[in-house]
Amino acid sequence: MAEMSLKEVIGQKVAQEILLQASKKNRLANTYLFYGPAGVGKFLVAWRLAQTLLCEKPTENSSACGACPSCLKVAQLCHPDFYLVFPHPSSDKPREVQEHEDHFRQAKMAEPYQLMEYNRPINISVDKIRFLKEQIYRMPFQSEKKVVIIEQAESMRSDSANLLLKIFEEPPADTVLVLTTSQIDRMLPTVVSRSQKIRFAPVTLETIHSELQKRFSLDEEKAGYYASLSEGSLGVALSFASGQWEKTLENSHRLWRAVWSKKTKEIQDLIEIFSLEKDRSQILLLLKIWQYLLRDIFSASVGLGSRHLIFRPLHNQALLPNLNFAPPRIYLAFQIVNQTRLDFYRNLGIKSLLVGLVLSLQSTLLSNTEEN
Ligand SMILES: [Zn+2]
Incomplete structure (x- = not known):
């Protein structure tokens, strides 16, 4: 040895x-x-x-x-x-x-x-x-x-x-x-x-990026994406890269898109899936992913270039709704997701928690957007 x-x-x-x-x-x-x-x-x-x-x-x-x-x-x-x-x-x-x-x-x-x-x-x-x-x-x-x-x-x-x-x-x-x-x-x-x-400081994103590429056969973009989501935790990045959280990641994206396109049936189905999830920490993962998405929407709304976006590789999957939101509204939406995270710790039912979240986001960001 x-x-x-x-x-x-x-x-x-x-x-x-x-x-x-x-x-x-x-x-x-x-x-x-x-x-x-x-x-x-x-x-x-x-x-x-x-x-x-x-x-x-x-x-x-x-x-x-x-x-x-x-x-x-x-x-x-x-x-x-x-x-x-x-x-x-x-x-x-x-x-x-x-x-x-x-x-x-x-x-x-x-x-x-x-x-x-x-x-x-x-x-x-x-x-x-x-x-x-x-x-x-x-x-x-x-x-x-x-x-x-x-x-x-x-x-x-x-x-x-x-x-x-x-x-x-x-x-x-x-x-x-x-x-x-x-x-x-x-x-x-x-x-x-x-x-x-x-x-112990967070690991730099560059280090995590290269560590992921060394250990998994990930393409450049995917490695960068997981590194960004990890917030400097190699442990988190490894969980993403090993595919352990892939289903949650995919369902979080699907639910996100359904919210913006107001597909009620799909929203209901996905909330059902999340409420049946045995590992409750996956709900926190969903909330974290949504906060990152809102951060990207914010970056785009204030004119930061695409290299500042975390979800760059997924840009094409229409994750960022093609709407112009005023920054205060995005901030409010961010706060709503944050509040949901706090409510989660108060052990509210997952289903009512997510229904409340979806409705609040829709009313904050989708109503009268033309006024902004
Ligand atoms: Zn020894």
Whole structure:
């Protein structure tokens, strides 16, 4: 196996350098908080850091050798001094919990940038943190150090977070804890203030573009389109490019066109399809795509050239209605989609949510457009 280095992580130079320097000088903090958008490499950096710290024969430039027994075990996410804690839907059935555990490990080993999607609420149970607390105050089994990664740490409920704070009060000297989060504002402030924070920036669209072309046989335009939709998250871009969200993408476009051409039957059918969708996050994807479309309409209305459009490759599919909207109306439409997103979190029924959205958009943008 090849050397495992922090440097192989795509586009996170600042984070890599901070950790590399600290680790070379033996000055790592006890607790790190990696924060930044989902799918930008926080897990991969934490994983590589664990490998570096647990390696039995690290190289001169503080990389893991990739070949010693410790390296091989961390690569399989099953080293006895390495603890990986992550959220999943709660369950009383041990078998179901085990399935979630296995699924997460396999998915992350296959693709560390992969976003984990669940159609039920997820959390990190207090049992897991209790178990962790019991484990980390003993001597390491195999290495000189212990490493803990707590993924999506914002999904700890307050009982779990409070227990974690107990660990923060008396951190074991030989243990490095890495917490990752894409929603730092949802975390307990005391947890945030007691960690050394490292910010992970969105990956540049150029990097995502070339990564997509490297991994998938995508044409230039499609790669550019997915890169734009990703907002700098390689994980999001990979989900698009792997075809996982293709059906939602297509139905979002179809519903969009039906709204402008006022095809009532088609609107009803598509809303029906969305309301039956088991994965509720697909509704958020629809709303996001529509916001991008409105952004493009706005760009066009203020005379920005087509190279500023996200949906350039789909321009020909008549996604942008051939109407002149006044910018204030477009802004209003954007707000309507935003409000729908907030309503979504209030757990309103999908069908009434989408019917309301379609009607509001039509009345905002399609009534009396000639007045503008
Ligand atoms: Zn090694």
